[in-house]
Amino acid sequence: MSWHATVLTLFPEMFPGPLGLSLAGRGLREGRWRLEARQLRDFATDRHRSVDDTPFGGGAGMVLRPDVVDAACADAIAAGPDRPLIYLTPRGRLLDQALVREIAAGPGCILLCGRYEGLDQRVIEARAMREVSVGDYVLSGGEPAALVLLDACVRLLPGIMGATASAEEESHADGLLEYPHYTRPAAWQGRAVPEVLLSGHHAEVARWRRAEAENATRQRRPDLWLRHHGRNSDASLLVPGPTDT
Numbered sequence: 001m002s003w004h005a006t007v008l009t010l011f012p013e014m015f016p017g018p019l020g021l022s023l024a025g026r027g028l029r030e031g032r033w034r035l036e037a038r039q040l041r042d043f044a045t046d047r048h049r050s051v052d053d054t055p056f057g058g059g060a061g062m063v064l065r066p067d068v069v070d071a072a073c074a075d076a077i078a079a080g081p082d083r084p085l086i087y088l089t090p091r092g093r094l095l096d097q098a099l100v101r102e103i104a105a106g107p108g109c110i111l112l113c114g115r116y117e118g119l120d121q122r123v124i125e126a127r128a129m130r131e132v133s134v135g136d137y138v139l140s141g142g143e144p145a146a147l148v149l150l151d152a153c154v155r156l157l158p159g160i161m162g163a164t165a166s167a168e169e170e171s172h173a174d175g176l177l178e179y180p181h182y183t184r185p186a187a188w189q190g191r192a193v194p195e196v197l198l199s200g201h202h203a204e205v206a207r208w209r210r211a212e213a214e215n216a217t218r219q220r221r222p223d224l225w226l227r228h229h230g231r232n233s234d235a236s237l238l239v240p241g242p243t244d245t
């Protein structure tokens with residue numbers, strides 16, 4: 001059984017979108033993963049196919065109805081049980097590589113995309129949804145967030161990346177940002193490639209890359225650097241870098 005994603009959305013035509021191209025798209029065509037986008041409106045019960053209503057307590061905007069969303073969730077769970085049910089929301093825990101790895105290692109996921117003001121709280125609780133955010137900003141809908149989460153997971157599935165990339169050395173793989181990359185020409189606009197990369201000395205290259213990864217993480221992402229060292233209170237690990245002015 002291949003990794004199976006179901007997206008519950010008011011805009012199923014947004015899928016697979018960019019995931020139909022490149023490595024993810026080839027994987028989809030080869031059956032290495034499956035994707036269904038289900039129209040939330042199909043689970044409405046009135047003749048207007050209403051999915052939302054005004055918020056109790058007043059205020060602007062509309063809220064997705066719990067009964068409609070619950071029926072869509074039941075349908076998705078029946079099509080593939082044991083998958084995490086994830087509501088994409090700026091109120092959720094931030095998506096990171098650890099969570100991506102966890103979801104990619106499972107049987108797939110069910111992703112609920114909100115719109116308007118979001119979703120009635122009761123169905124989030126009744127279905128014990130995991131709430132996940134793709135960043136501290138507000139999108140107009142959960143669909144771009146679902147695409148981000150799916151892209152990050154799918155590239156980790158067996159047979160998707162092949163030899164084209166090494167998941168072990170990437171940014172966030174072991175809590176560090178990646179070292180910088182260089183390719184031909186060796187000299188460009190007066191800028192040279194670091195000498196060690198032309199040396200052919202593999203151990204030296206590996207040492208240089210490790211040092212660059214550590215420097216980049218320390219300077220750009222002190223939060224990751226502290227976590228990497230597991231010493232959350234040791235401020236002496238924070239060396240100000242050129243971007244920290």
Ligand SMILES: C[S@@+](CC[C@H](N)C(=O)[O-])C[C@H]1O[C@@H](n2cnc3c(N)ncnc32)[C@H](O)[C@@H]1O
Pocket residue numbers: 087088089090091112113114115116117118119132133134135136137138139140141142143145
């Ligand atoms: C306009 S937003 C609703 C924002 C909500 N009223 C709030 O302030 O938290 C509509 C939908 O976009 C999605 N969304 C917006 N920002 C997101 C983010 N950072 N991560 C994941 N989903 C997001 C959610 O599904 C949300 O229900």
